[in-house]
Amino acid sequence: MQPITQTWPADLAARYRALGYWRGETFADLLRTRAAAHPARIAITAGARSWSYGDLLIRSERLAAGLLARGLRPGDRVLVQMGNVPEFFQTSFALFLAGMIPVFTLPAHRRTELEHLAARSEAAAIVTEARIAGFDHAAQAHALAADLPALRHVIVAETGAALTGDASGLTHAEHAPSAPPSALPASRPASVAFLQISGGSTGLSKLIPRTHDDYIYTLRESARICGLDAQAVYLAVLPVAHNFTMSSPGCFGALYAGGRVVLAPTPAPEPCLRLIAQEGVTIAALVPPLALKWLDTAERLREAGRLPDLSCLRVVQVGGAKFLPASARRVTPVLGCTLQQVFGMAEGLVNYTRLDDAPDLITETQGRPISPDDEIRVVDDADRPVAPGTPGHLLTRGPYTIRAYHAEPAANARSFTADGFYRTGDIVQELPSGHLVVQGRATDHINRAGEKISAEEIENHLIAHPAVLDAVVVSVPDPHLGERSCAFVLPRPEAETPPDAPALRRFMRGRDIAAFKIPDEIRVVTTLDTTAVGKISRRDLRAALARDAALV
Numbered sequence: 001m002q003p004i005t006q007t008w009p010a011d012l013a014a015r016y017r018a019l020g021y022w023r024g025e026t027f028a029d030l031l032r033t034r035a036a037a038h039p040a041r042i043a044i045t046a047g048a049r050s051w052s053y054g055d056l057l058i059r060s061e062r063l064a065a066g067l068l069a070r071g072l073r074p075g076d077r078v079l080v081q082m083g084n085v086p087e088f089f090q091t092s093f094a095l096f097l098a099g100m101i102p103v104f105t106l107p108a109h110r111r112t113e114l115e116h117l118a119a120r121s122e123a124a125a126i127v128t129e130a131r132i133a134g135f136d137h138a139a140q141a142h143a144l145a146a147d148l149p150a151l152r153h154v155i156v157a158e159t160g161a162a163l164t165g166d167a168s169g170l171t172h173a174e175h176a177p178s179a180p181p182s183a184l185p186a187s188r189p190a191s192v193a194f195l196q197i198s199g200g201s202t203g204l205s206k207l208i209p210r211t212h213d214d215y216i217y218t219l220r221e222s223a224r225i226c227g228l229d230a231q232a233v234y235l236a237v238l239p240v241a242h243n244f245t246m247s248s249p250g251c252f253g254a255l256y257a258g259g260r261v262v263l264a265p266t267p268a269p270e271p272c273l274r275l276i277a278q279e280g281v282t283i284a285a286l287v288p289p290l291a292l293k294w295l296d297t298a299e300r301l302r303e304a305g306r307l308p309d310l311s312c313l314r315v316v317q318v319g320g321a322k323f324l325p326a327s328a329r330r331v332t333p334v335l336g337c338t339l340q341q342v343f344g345m346a347e348g349l350v351n352y353t354r355l356d357d358a359p360d361l362i363t364e365t366q367g368r369p370i371s372p373d374d375e376i377r378v379v380d381d382a383d384r385p386v387a388p389g390t391p392g393h394l395l396t397r398g399p400y401t402i403r404a405y406h407a408e409p410a411a412n413a414r415s416f417t418a419d420g421f422y423r424t425g426d427i428v429q430e431l432p433s434g435h436l437v438v439q440g441r442a443t444d445h446i447n448r449a450g451e452k453i454s455a456e457e458i459e460n461h462l463i464a465h466p467a468v469l470d471a472v473v474v475s476v477p478d479p480h481l482g483e484r485s486c487a488f489v490l491p492r493p494e495a496e497t498p499p500d501a502p503a504l505r506r507f508m509r510g511r512d513i514a515a516f517k518i519p520d521e522i523r524v525v526t527t528l529d530t531t532a533v534g535k536i537s538r539r540d541l542r543a544a545l546a547r548d549a550a551l552v
Contacts, residue, residue, distance in 0.1 A: 001122050004077070004101060004192045004406055006209040008399075009420070013190075016399040021371065022213035024189045027096040030216065031057050034258055041230070043255060044086045045279060046263040051086050053258075056093065063094035064184055072125055072153060074099030074185045077195070079118055079126040079151075081105045081137060084240050084263040087157040089251070091127050092194075099185035102194040103207070104241040107132045108451075111512035114144055116204045118151055120407060121195055125153035189213045195406065196243055196346040199445060199452020207406040208346050214400040215247065218350060219256040221370045222249035225352050226283065226315060226340065232259030233312075235276060235284040237267045243346040244285060244319055244450070254283075269297035277308035284313070285342070287320040287450035289480045292327060295334050302334075313337045315355065319344065319366075320450025321482035322438050328363035341366050343438055347422055348401025349374060351436055365435035366428075374398035377421060378430050391439045394428045395421040446475040446485050451516045453485060458517055462487060465507050467495035472528060473519060487519040490528050498524055 016022045039054030078095055080102045082088040095102045103121045105114060128137040138156045145151040193212045197205040226249045234254035238245045246252050251261045262279045264272050267290055275281065286294065301307040316331055319342030331339040343366035344350030351367035369376065377395040378386050386392035397420050404412045415423050427439040446453040455473040462471035470490040475483040491498035501522035508518045
């Protein structure tokens with residue numbers, strides 16, 4: 001098994017420790033410390049269910065012991081595919097306590113993505129729910145394990161009940177043997193705590209190793225910047241496995257602060273607005289399309305005299321994609337709270353507008369970095385620094401930005417400079433205040449409602465159709481999604497019946513990929529324009545789409 005590591009140069013690591021960014025904490029320490037300090041305080045609420053910090057620790061330790069008793073070992077990698085349920089946190093902390101490495105996947109992922117992630121991480125197990133949003137995840141996990149001998153364990157969580165299994169080696173969480181904390185392995189703070197997935201500008205997602213030291217630093221500072229304390233109530237609306245929902249400050253940031261996480265069963269505006277009033281929610285995080293729906297719904301409910309009392313809500317965060325200033329200016333008048341814009345990436349760098357920033361900075365920028373030691377470079381195509389205030393490619397390094405993807409030498413050569421700066425793929429303008437204004441993406445990468453999609457991956461799926469000769473997928477601005485995807489498809493000349501858009505969508509659904517990757521628009525064309533050197537001109541295709549959109 002290939003080791004999973006994440007290493008900073010010795011001089012920088014020493015600096016980060018000396019400055020107190022890295023304090024030698026682990027996720028196991030985090031939960032044990034909070035449970036010892038206030039065991040009866042509620043940590044997680046999901047409908048009628050509430051777990052205290054003490055409950056969460058006991059459940060997590062029991063499951064950790066059960067996983068070890070059934071043959072999994074410290075250092076094993078475990079795919080986690082779960083929705084917004086308390087068992088997600090039980091599973092995550094159990095894996096931390098057992099010294100195993102969670103690989104966080106999304107509920108929307110299907111066989112294609114899971115098989116890639118299992119193989120790349122060399123996963124020994126998968127933990128999932130029986131069904132999420134009506135899809136049979138248990139059957140998918142069993143089918144995956146049947147074809148991947150290394151995936152030895154399938155663990156299925158029935159929401160609201162015990163983890164269940166059968167004679168094939170599944171774990172019964174609630175009946176697993178208990179173990180005292182001293183019997184569970186200790187993790188090193190500098191070791192990799194878990195693997196996240198990249199948005200991926202080419203091909204399938206890469207694996208992002210995050211250490212206890214670096215990630216807990218972001219939780220601590222994010223909680224401080226966002227004003228979280230033990231009275232904070234964080235509403236998890238977006239998928240909990242997203243980096244934004246996990247750590248900015250997210251669910252883990254709220255738990256670090258000793259606050260409470262409320263899990264929304266649906267992101268729909270009206271139920272969420274009622275939940276805010278019922279649970280005393282103080283902070284919620286949204287992507288721009290969802291924020292627009294909340295704003296429109298809140299205005300409609302207010303006009304009808306049915307808007308719940310939102311006086312408890314202090315902050316609404318918007319991130320995952322650029323939030324247009326005209327929309328940003330609506331948040332405070334409509335919801336009565338402070339807007340906080342968030343711009344970040346699972347690879348590391350996170351920027352926030354501060355709660356006391358001037359209104360123009362809050363509505364017109366995407367914030368400034370968490371850390372004084374977040375180094376920012378804005379460069380031209382040749383990596384030369386641009387003039388101050390000029391848009392350019394964003395490069396960064398710092399105490400919580402990775403230095404390499406796991407097992408991706410070619411991608412690492414492309415994505416990191418020789419001196420360790422990560423090439424984010426974003427075009428930004430840096431203001432004198434240090435705030436960043438995101439201009440767009442420099443790569444063939446689509447940011448659809450916060451979901452990062454590789455154009456190359458989707459093209460490969462389309463070209464697999466026997467009647468397709470070539471395909472190009474590009475982004476086009478969208479007022480609701482931020483960006484939507486459009487595929488230009490060139491049929492094979494010999495094809496008797498060129499495929500149409502519905503047929504291509506059916507074909508892609510049959511390839512077991514996440515639904516958000518199926519193009520929003522498909523255009524069957526007779527030619528694909530090329531540049532002077534024979535390459536397909538994505539820029540011209542995007543420009544044509546933008547012109548079309550402007551005419552609508």
